Amino acid sequence: MTAGQEEREDDRLHVSPGPYDPATAVEPDRDIPSYTDPVARDFSTALGGPVGAHALVGFQRFFTPLRLILLVAVLFLALGWTTKAGCLQQKSENGELVLDWSGSRPYVSMCYSDTVPLYSAERLNEGLMPYKTQFTDTDATGAPQERYMEYPVLTGMYQYASMRIAKAWTYLHEQWGVPAAIEVVLFFTVSALGLAMFWLLAIWATTRSSGAGRRPWDVMIMAASPLVIVHAFTNFDAIAVAATAVGMLLWARRRPGWAGVVLGLGTAAKLYPVFILVVLLFLCLRAGRLRPWVTASAAAAAAWLAVNLPVAVMWPQGWWEFFHRNSIRAVDMDSIYAVVSSFTGGWVFGGEGPRGGASPLANGITFVLFLFVIAGVAYLALKAPRRPRVAQLAFLIVAGFLLVNKVWSPQYSLWLVPLAVLAIPHTRILLAWMTIDALVWVPRMMYFLGMQNKGLPEQAFTVTVLLRDIAVIGLCALVIRQIYRPEEDLVRSTFPGPYSPPLDDPAGGVLDGAPDSESLPGPLRSRSAQRGRYQTNTASSAARPHTPIQTPH
Structure with missing residues (x-):
């Protein structure tokens, strides 16, 4: 050349x-x-x-936001595994390997997980079919009681399937010499792998729902949440979280029937996914779009019955155990009622200790307060100047349920994570709340350790519960503020540009861009809707013109 x-x-x-x-x-x-x-x-x-x-x-062809978010999620799930690994230690006792929980290991190492004790507490170690077999247990006073599996059907059958896999692996070890551990460790391992898959599914669905794909990076805080490290494998709540996230995605994709099916399956695992249908009822009523809601609700009922009806018919008493146990369950030490009792020096609901006793008063107060929560959500849905987004009201109703419920098991906070990401994608605020919530685990374990073992006193724990509740109430206040000031909502104000109107509700499905119904009675309509305000300022996120982002130099 x-x-x-x-x-x-x-x-x-x-x-x-x-x-x-x-x-x-x-x-x-x-x-x-x-x-x-x-x-x-x-x-x-x-x-x-x-x-x-x-x-x-x-x-990008490979390093897309979703794949990077999933990669971070896997890393944090691995950290979550390490926080529970201390409770999987084994020791030899009388020539047999047994679980080593000596020296209060679950509390000192803070590795406690319900999955491990449930293996024997629910008689899974005996290979029994849940809901079919009755067994004898003891109540809080030490008195014997007859009971069954106390989890909803889908969660109970998930435990049963994990147990069968663990026993099959043990059989392979005995017959073919494959490496193995004691069965309860295998059970935890199988359960945790499945729960990790459910959590990744929830992240995938939340990413697809986040601003209709325009704000995928919001979900990074869900993947890297401190709550994942502490509670991803504390119990089986990731099943319902995944079902809720996928159901909301299907609703956003305008598939109400399939959304109902998935939400119905989620309700068969935990109760709270059905609250999404309550929110959708109020929003569809305001928009005059009740047919999709009826379709979703009918599909949810059919899916829930398909899971529950066979068990209820074959083993009615075992199927009813979940509802029975919740009705007689004592006030939980993580609830606001235990906090009030702790600082007032008396147990409001009877009994002794931070959990109090089983009391109709506790059930009645919880029920009435939750009705007020539903009424407040209905008021916001119908009377707010601009129709709220689905995720905003979903977060409020689930957070309200947790705040007024007599039970807030620590892993329940996972329910709020995807809803918070969709409702209020403010990274610093969400990270602060998640950190506070995750750190409640430390004094909880130290309180269980007992003062005689150099643990923490009761109020050292209840103070942290109060701080967590205040943080969640603060998030609710921020959501309500943005409902009344939609211009401060990051999702709705995402790149409106000079030629395109603000977004309405990218995850709203048939509600996205729909005008308010004029057929509602006057008392049920907001003043802004009556004046026609926001009717011309609301455009469907899918149909609005796209304007390229001018990134600053």
């Missing part, structure tokens, strides 16, 4: 193939966290600063 040819080749390599076009550099309406999120902006400084103005955003 001659000198002239080399010079021309060098010029060709350094000349842009064409003028810069922002439409080809940035995917329309994609959120850029390193510019819009303070936490991401500060973190990006360690990696070279915010994304460049000429970067190709949204066109």
Whole structure:
């Protein structure tokens, strides 16, 4: 190659193939966290600063936001595994391997998980079919009682399936010599792997729902949540969390029938997914779109019956155990009632200790207060100046249920994580709440350890519960504020641009962009709806024109 040819080749390599076009550099309406999120902006400084103005955003073939978020989720799930590993230690006793929980290991190591004691407490170690076999246990006073599996059917059958896999692995060990451990460790391992898959499914669905795909990075705080490290494997709640997230995604995709099916299955695992249908009822009533809600509700009822009816018919007493146990369950030490009792020096609901005793008064107060929560959500849905987003009301009703319920098991906080991400995607605020909530686990374990073992006193624990409740109430207040000031809602104000109106509800499905119904009675309509306000300012997120993002230089 001659000198002239080399010079021309060098010029060709350094000349842009064409003028810069922002439409080809940035995917329309994609959120850029390193510019819009303070936490991401500060973190990006360690990696070279915010994304460049000429970067190709949204066109990656492999390292997509979803795959990176799932990768981070796997890392945090692995950390969650390590927090429980201390309770899987084994020791030899009389020539047999047994679980080593000596020296109050679950509390000192803070590795406690319900999964381990439930293996024997629910008689899974005996290979019994849940709901079919009655067994004798003792109540809080030490008196014998006859009982069955106390979990909802789908969760109970998940435990049964995990037990059968663990026993099958033990059989392979005995027959073929494959490596194995004691059965309860195998049971925990199988259960945890399944729960990890459910959590990843919830992250996938939440990412797809987040701003209709325009704000995928919001879900990073769900993947990297401190609550995942502490509670991903504390119990089986990831099943219902995944069902709720997928059900909301299907609703956002305008598939109310399938959304109902998944929410019905979630309700067969835990009660709270049915609250999403309550929220949708109020919003569909305001929009005059009741047919999709009826379709979703009918499908949910059919799915729930398909799971529960066979068990209820074959073993009615065992099936009823879940409802019976909840009605007689004492006030939980993580509830606001135990906090009040702790600081007033008396147990409001009878009994002794932070859990109090089983009391009709506790059930009645919880029920009445939750009715007030539902009424408040209904008021916001119908009377707010602009129709709230589905995720906003879903977060409020689930958070309200937890705050007024007599039981708030620590892993229940996982219920709020995907709803909070969709409702209020403020990373710093959510990270602060999740950290406070996760740290409640430390004084809880130290309180269980007992003062005689250098544990913490009761009020050292209840103070942290109160701080967690205050944090959740603060989140609820922020959601309500943004309902009444939609211009402060990050999801609705995502890149409106000069030629496109603000978003309505990207996860609203048939509600997205729908005007308020004029057939509602006057007392049920908001004043803004009566004046026609927001009717022309609301556009469907799917149909509105796209404007390329002009990233700053």
